[in-house]
Amino acid sequence: MKKKFDCEIDCAACAAKVEDAVRAIDGVESVRVNFLTQRFTLEADDARFDAILDEALKVGRKIEPDFSIAK
Numbered sequence: 001m002k003k004k005f006d007c008e009i010d011c012a013a014c015a016a017k018v019e020d021a022v023r024a025i026d027g028v029e030s031v032r033v034n035f036l037t038q039r040f041t042l043e044a045d046d047a048r049f050d051a052i053l054d055e056a057l058k059v060g061r062k063i064e065p066d067f068s069i070a071k
Helices: 012-023 046-063
Strands: 002-008 028-034 039-044 068-070
Touching: 012 028, 012 046, 028 046, 039 046, 046 068
Parallel strands: none
Antiparallel strands: 002 039, 002 068, 028 039
16 A cells, blocks of 8 residues: 655655665555655555554654654
């Protein structure tokens, strides 16, 4: 399943770090964090999508405390 969300991230470098961290989560097929458009795109295992999205938010906040995903 692939879904797009509005997100909040403060800089392009942080967006790249969040992408790398989320990509390492088991079940993630692809991820894109676009700083300019403030969009978060996640493609992940359908059966675990919500759990993966929650984990993505947790790892993103470890990198950028203000990181958020509008569900």
